[in-house]
Amino acid sequence: MLLTSVIIILREVLEAALLLSILLAMSHLLHLRLRWFYIALAAGAAGSVAYGMQLAAISDAFDGVGQELLNAALQIAIYLLLLVIAPLLVVNYYTGERYRGILSAAMTVAVATAVLREGSEVFIYLSAFRYSPQPWSGVLTGALLGAGIGFSVGALFYYLLVGMPRRRALLVTCVLLTLAAGGMVLQATQLLIQADWLPAQVPLWNSSVLVAEGSLTGQMMYALVGYEATPTSFQVIIYSASVATMALLLLLTRYHQKKIRTVRDVSQAR
């Protein structure tokens, strides 16, 4: 019981914690007040409980694939929010404090959504022990251990990012957000294939010999970039397109912001 609950909680916490630590590091880089983060956590936790309690009804919707559709919608929502968040990071980095309200709001919703998605699974898993005659202690100890390890990895990740020189921190954060965004879309396509809303295909390759999805490396890569050992050609195309969209958007923003800054610097020099 103990080990099972360590693994389950660790997996879920890790998936959310990595995105959380990237956005927190970003918030630090831009000297944003942390209020948005606490609101996001509270909203995500409340959402987890509500989602968990309604899951039976959600699952039955849309001919029994409501769970897949809602989860896919949540993943796509996070992707769209990241498309707003990452370019605004670049804007704030180059030309000072702008659109900070929109940025905070987008980060709040993104983190709340990520917490809701993973937190609801934790809630459902733990709520099962209401029926259990066994003492809670093993399960709870395991859950605390799992959460502890997961958040520690997130904290480590956060301090790695925050400890970098500003310029490199910006680059690394943008690359991580781009890959994480691609991973969100990839997971959404996976769910839509499972729901039979997207066509299933024979996998394009099988890299599980190199990195098995169930392994520790596989789980980390899944949490970070949405690693998939056996993607279909459709998924590879969608992943590439999502990553390319984000990368292009970031490069355009950077080009534009640098130009604004140069013009401003020149006019100030005169």
Next chain:
Amino acid sequence: MTDYRCRGVVRLLAVAALALLPPVAQAGRPVFEIEIRGHLFHPSELVVPANTKVKLIVYNRDPTPEEFESYELNREKIIMGGQRAIVFIGPLTQGEYPFFGEFNPKTAQGKIIAQ
């Protein structure tokens, strides 16, 4: 996220998905059933036709929730106590595909055999 916006996204996805679906996708799929009882899968081995998409219905007869999960099949779905879940799998090439119940992995183990 509000319910209204959620439905909007779902509807948008529906349109996008329908545009992409081949016409055959709407045809009936072979249906297979598995039960979860006492944190065990019955049957624990299920033979399905290879290279065919099938509809798997998993009945959870336990009062506790379970998560049907398989890395090999790329499937993951929570099934609340007393509920049934529909999971589409395949088309699979010939071989064995293990699956397990994530909430009770010590006992809830099984495999799909595609042939």
